[in-house]
Amino acid sequence: MEKRYYTKYESMSREDFKRWQWKTLKEQIDYSYAHSGLCQRQFKQARITPDDIKTPEDFANKVPFTTKQDLLADQKERPPFGTRLSVPEKEVIQTFLTSGTSGKGQEVHTFTRADWEAFYDIVSMIYYLSGWVPGDRTMNPLPLGTTIAAPTHYLGPLKLGCEVFNLGTYDTKTKLDYMQRFNLTCIFATPAYLETLTAEAENMGISPAKDLKVRKILTAIQAYPVSFIHKIEDKWNAKVYDYYGSTQYAEGSTCEKGAVQGEQRGFYHLYEHVSYLEILNPETGKPAEPGEFGEVVTTPLNRKASPYLRFKLLDRARYFPHNACDCGRPFSLAEAGTVSRYDDMMKIKGVNIWPETIDELVFTKDETYEYQGRVFISDDRKEKAEIVVEFKPGIAAEVRPKVLAKIADDIRDRTGIGFDVKEAKQPLPHAVFKVRRWTDERAKGLEKKA
Numbered sequence: 001m002e003k004r005y006y007t008k009y010e011s012m013s014r015e016d017f018k019r020w021q022w023k024t025l026k027e028q029i030d031y032s033y034a035h036s037g038l039c040q041r042q043f044k045q046a047r048i049t050p051d052d053i054k055t056p057e058d059f060a061n062k063v064p065f066t067t068k069q070d071l072l073a074d075q076k077e078r079p080p081f082g083t084r085l086s087v088p089e090k091e092v093i094q095t096f097l098t099s100g101t102s103g104k105g106q107e108v109h110t111f112t113r114a115d116w117e118a119f120y121d122i123v124s125m126i127y128y129l130s131g132w133v134p135g136d137r138t139m140n141p142l143p144l145g146t147t148i149a150a151p152t153h154y155l156g157p158l159k160l161g162c163e164v165f166n167l168g169t170y171d172t173k174t175k176l177d178y179m180q181r182f183n184l185t186c187i188f189a190t191p192a193y194l195e196t197l198t199a200e201a202e203n204m205g206i207s208p209a210k211d212l213k214v215r216k217i218l219t220a221i222q223a224y225p226v227s228f229i230h231k232i233e234d235k236w237n238a239k240v241y242d243y244y245g246s247t248q249y250a251e252g253s254t255c256e257k258g259a260v261q262g263e264q265r266g267f268y269h270l271y272e273h274v275s276y277l278e279i280l281n282p283e284t285g286k287p288a289e290p291g292e293f294g295e296v297v298t299t300p301l302n303r304k305a306s307p308y309l310r311f312k313l314l315d316r317a318r319y320f321p322h323n324a325c326d327c328g329r330p331f332s333l334a335e336a337g338t339v340s341r342y343d344d345m346m347k348i349k350g351v352n353i354w355p356e357t358i359d360e361l362v363f364t365k366d367e368t369y370e371y372q373g374r375v376f377i378s379d380d381r382k383e384k385a386e387i388v389v390e391f392k393p394g395i396a397a398e399v400r401p402k403v404l405a406k407i408a409d410d411i412r413d414r415t416g417i418g419f420d421v422k423e424a425k426q427p428l429p430h431a432v433f434k435v436r437r438w439t440d441e442r443a444k445g446l447e448k449k450a
């Protein structure tokens with residue numbers, strides 16, 4: 001694919017870009033301090049004012065981090081939007097929550113009209129850099145709800161002049177029917193869901209490469225082995241692109257080169273024109289060295305409704321400097337397909353799930369003694385979450401299926417995700433210290449040839 005820039009920032013030199021970015025960050029710091037109660041409290045605690053932030057080094061050394069807990073406490077202090085709400089309430093035109101109702105709580109993110117238009121413009125840019133052009137027909141597989149991803153995957157490509165089929169409420173077979181009937185040229189799907197689509201197409205006697213017109217695939221959210229992208233590109237005769245994104249405004253996408261080139265992984269070109277992004281070594285707090293993994297920290301720029309500074313995403317990404325890719329964009333890079341987490345949050349079917357949530361639902365049943373969970377790709381190529389439960393001694397055999405069914409219902413009610421809940425065939429390991437109950441076998445499952 002030829003090189004196409006979506007913004008003026010992509011053709012700037014790194015020096016010019018960083019100069020512009022610093023000026024914009026300074027304005028955002030001033031704005032946040034002037035309007036956000038959360039920011040004022042943080043600066044007071046750190047005994048600083050915006051006047052103390054004169055250089056990027058000052059910013060890195062003096063400005064405190066913002067955590068998920070900070071946002072939740074702020075919401076509690078002034079429900080529902082928190083003291084960080086920095087515009088009159090009537091200017092808020094969209095409110096989104098982070099996914100995964102859990103013991104950890106959901107963050108509330110508000111948007112003015114300008115904030116919202118800027119947000120889905122970022123998604124337009126992701127699609128643009130992935131080669132989507134006017135006249136393309138694409139699939140948005142996400143159902144509309146109170147999380148941000150679904151509407152952006154509708155409005156983002158629509159803004160580019162693509163036709164978007166919103167198929168989020170349909171099953172896999174119906175989605176494939178639409179792809180075939182309307183000659184969709186591109187699709188968006190997570191790696192695990194691409195695996196499911198591929199297997200289902202083959203079950204239906206459809207060869208994606210021969211019988212479908214899909215030639216561009218955008219993926220996101222999960223880590224994957226390089227061989228998985230090769231497999232998908234072969235089976236679909238399509239090029240796979242990938243992006244990194246979050247509700248909290250840390251975004252980036254692969255460029256024309258896609259998710260892999262030969263055996264080489266591609267890079268997320270971090271959208272530093274919309275956020276001031278840092279990738280920090282968690283031990284030293286210093287910027288990660290080229291090739292090193294670090295934690296992603298984001299400060300959204302030009303954000304009016306609910307600004308915050310230096311939000312710790314707990315995402316673990318592998319940093320590379322802008323010139324590690326030769327496409328010329330001045331943005332810092334993160335390796336595609338290798339992002340993981342510093343905490344034990346799992347993204348299951350695109351939904352954030354914390355093990356604590358499952359712990360609570362399992363251990364509030366009097367009959368249960370221990371459990372173990374795993375996330376994997378099933379033999380029929382579907383993303384599955386399963387838990388096996390060990391009962392306390394003396395629990396009658398006829399009670400057990402009811403308890404298992406109740407646990408499954410409760411998990412579905414709380415998370416929206418169906419888990420297979422079974423009885424353990426043998427006693428499970430019990431540890432005195434914090435038990436690691438979960439294994440994630442998905443990347444391994446994607447490696448297998450279907």
Ligand SMILES: [Zn+2]
Nearest residue numbers: 255325326327
């Ligand atoms: Zn590039």
